[in-house]
Amino acid sequence: MLVVIVAATLEQSVSYLFKLIIDAVEAGDTSRAMLWGLLFPVSMLIIGLSFRLSGLTGMQWANRTRKEGYDYLFQHTLKHSHNYFSNRFAGSIHSKIRNIVEGVDDLIPEILWTYINSLVSFLVTLVFIIMVDVLSAVIFVALAVCLIIANKKLAPKKQKLSYLQAEAGSKLHASMIDIISNISATRQYSRTPDEQKHIAELTMNLRSAGVSSWRRTEFMLFVNGVIIFLFSFAMFYVLVGRWSAAEITTGEFVLVAALISQISGTLIFIGRAFNSTARTFGEIKEGFAELLLPFEIVDIENAKTLSVTEGTIVWNNVTFKFQENTVFRDFDLTIKAGQRVGLVGPSGAGKTTFVSLLLRQFDLNSGNISIDGQAIHEVTQDSLRSNISVVPQEPSLFHRTIRENIAYGKLDATDEEIIEVAKKAQAHDFISQLPEGYNTLVGERGIKLSGGQKQRVAIARAMLKDTPILLLDEATSALDSESEVEIQKALHVLMTGKTVVAIAHRLSTLREMDRIIVFENGKIVEDGTHETLSHFGGVYQRLWDHQAGGFLLENNSTPNNQ
Numbered sequence: 001m002l003v004v005i006v007a008a009t010l011e012q013s014v015s016y017l018f019k020l021i022i023d024a025v026e027a028g029d030t031s032r033a034m035l036w037g038l039l040f041p042v043s044m045l046i047i048g049l050s051f052r053l054s055g056l057t058g059m060q061w062a063n064r065t066r067k068e069g070y071d072y073l074f075q076h077t078l079k080h081s082h083n084y085f086s087n088r089f090a091g092s093i094h095s096k097i098r099n100i101v102e103g104v105d106d107l108i109p110e111i112l113w114t115y116i117n118s119l120v121s122f123l124v125t126l127v128f129i130i131m132v133d134v135l136s137a138v139i140f141v142a143l144a145v146c147l148i149i150a151n152k153k154l155a156p157k158k159q160k161l162s163y164l165q166a167e168a169g170s171k172l173h174a175s176m177i178d179i180i181s182n183i184s185a186t187r188q189y190s191r192t193p194d195e196q197k198h199i200a201e202l203t204m205n206l207r208s209a210g211v212s213s214w215r216r217t218e219f220m221l222f223v224n225g226v227i228i229f230l231f232s233f234a235m236f237y238v239l240v241g242r243w244s245a246a247e248i249t250t251g252e253f254v255l256v257a258a259l260i261s262q263i264s265g266t267l268i269f270i271g272r273a274f275n276s277t278a279r280t281f282g283e284i285k286e287g288f289a290e291l292l293l294p295f296e297i298v299d300i301e302n303a304k305t306l307s308v309t310e311g312t313i314v315w316n317n318v319t320f321k322f323q324e325n326t327v328f329r330d331f332d333l334t335i336k337a338g339q340r341v342g343l344v345g346p347s348g349a350g351k352t353t354f355v356s357l358l359l360r361q362f363d364l365n366s367g368n369i370s371i372d373g374q375a376i377h378e379v380t381q382d383s384l385r386s387n388i389s390v391v392p393q394e395p396s397l398f399h400r401t402i403r404e405n406i407a408y409g410k411l412d413a414t415d416e417e418i419i420e421v422a423k424k425a426q427a428h429d430f431i432s433q434l435p436e437g438y439n440t441l442v443g444e445r446g447i448k449l450s451g452g453q454k455q456r457v458a459i460a461r462a463m464l465k466d467t468p469i470l471l472l473d474e475a476t477s478a479l480d481s482e483s484e485v486e487i488q489k490a491l492h493v494l495m496t497g498k499t500v501v502a503i504a505h506r507l508s509t510l511r512e513m514d515r516i517i518v519f520e521n522g523k524i525v526e527d528g529t530h531e532t533l534s535h536f537g538g539v540y541q542r543l544w545d546h547q548a549g550g551f552l553l554e555n556n557s558t559p560n561n562q
Contacts, residue, residue, distance in 0.1 A: 003057060004112050007050030008120035014043045015258040016128065023251035054112065062108045069101040073291060081296035082361035088290075091177030095170040096287035103284040107277065114273040118266050125259045132252045133242055136235050140260075143231035147267060150223050155278045158216045162282025165209040170286070172202040181444065213279065228267055232260060297363055299380050306379040308387045310337035310372050311468040311499035313358070318367035320357060327353045328522045331367070335515075340500040342510035344540060345519035351503045354519075355471050358501070360384055371469070389467045393474035395458030397446030402431055403438040405446075405457055409465035417464060424493065425460035427453070463494050470495060472502035488512075507544055516540065 017040050024033035077093060085093075122144060130137040179186060179195050186195055236257075243253045313335040320328045327350050335341050343351045356362055358369060360376050368375045376384050389409070397405050406422060407413045418438065422428040430453055434440040446454040462470065472491070492512065504510050511530045518526035518533070518540050526538050533540035 003054040004116050008117045010047045012121045012124040019251035019255035073097045089174035092174035095173045099283040100287040103280040106280050139235045154220050159278040159282045161213040162279035163286050165213045166283040166286040168206040168209045303380045306383040308468040312337045314370045319365045340514045342513040342516040343503045349519035350522040388469045389462040389465045390471045391462045395454045399444045401439045406460045409461040421460040421463040425456045427456035470498050470500045
């Protein structure tokens, strides 16, 4: 900022050399006129070097701010709850982060080389005009005041239009990413024309918002141009009269003319600067409006680190409502350390919600869940989840190598450890047959791998994490029968000494569980071993008898799984 102030002062002051040159020529002082003339290119060199120095220092500021902006906003966004991400497009969240960072990135040059530069140029010009003619200086000040008032009144609407334009852009980018991410479904259902039409509607909205925003910009520039014309006309009318009356010298007249000419471009485009700033603030506000929502799940003050020595899980009088639906009411359950528990029930019974609450992806309405006597809402979320391994029904793989995806369970894992768990998960053989082996990139969300292959990589990752508590959510659902037999052997070894909670519609996978709990409408209706329940004549036996190909037939009348 200091360098810009110096450079802008010198740049605007160079017009004073014109006065000195003309006055020297009129006085017949050739040597002095030559001295001032030669000083002009030297001044321009110094001014240029000063602005380049401001560019170097400004570059450091802008790039550091960009890095810290992305770091901070990404860190902040990751603190939001599971529910926050479930209700938003990933592309939309990314667009908002990008809009904020790039908006701040755009503000820095505006501040340095538009606002500071313009303010310094205005003050220097005012000082010189006062030296020449006070009335002209008053008109010049009135010009600046009118410009500021006009742009201040015009800027809010521009900011609103920019907000709408940024919002339209975020929706467009989010939809594009969503369609590309689901390109297989788009093609399989021959919905390409429909998606093109959908995108065309969003681009039309963006176009309309952009036209409205641009039109406002042109109106602001037109208003600025009219204001500058009126006041400049008045100022030169006064100056011409003073010069005609010999009250100011030719050099002084040229000085003011040069100053006004030099600053006119800055003044007329101050509207564009206001417009740009309004647009930037609109984009930043649009991003912050979504990112700065209160965190739904937060660690309490001085939250402790969860220490799991056994793995006993206790649900004590738990009540949980999701929107208007009460999933659990006064729910009690104890899972002993090292016990392998299978959860069974129709869709909507509360099985997946059970797992989500154990991972503290939602907070309870009342009651508490504890692990080894420690309430999970009183420990840090990271320490809770670091003690639980999860194999979900739809594994989440990064667009990284297979090695990196498996090692995500233990970042410092050796190649030997990675290969060992891959073998246990029946993944080593297919990985070895790939051209790049463990260095094969799996594609976005693992699109290059089959469902069974992705599931086995996810199982290997969970094996490598090796935590006291293991959650299996349809962990073998994507495997063929032969692979499932081998996986069951690996899971049998993996589950030894661990507390296990497994959800399965393929009931055959739960035979070896120590305990099977049957849910209906968030309540436990049966609790026992497979052998006991399959002959009990209750819900579990009915579900077992209705197996088709080993899978549980869903009851379409039940509500969607929470």
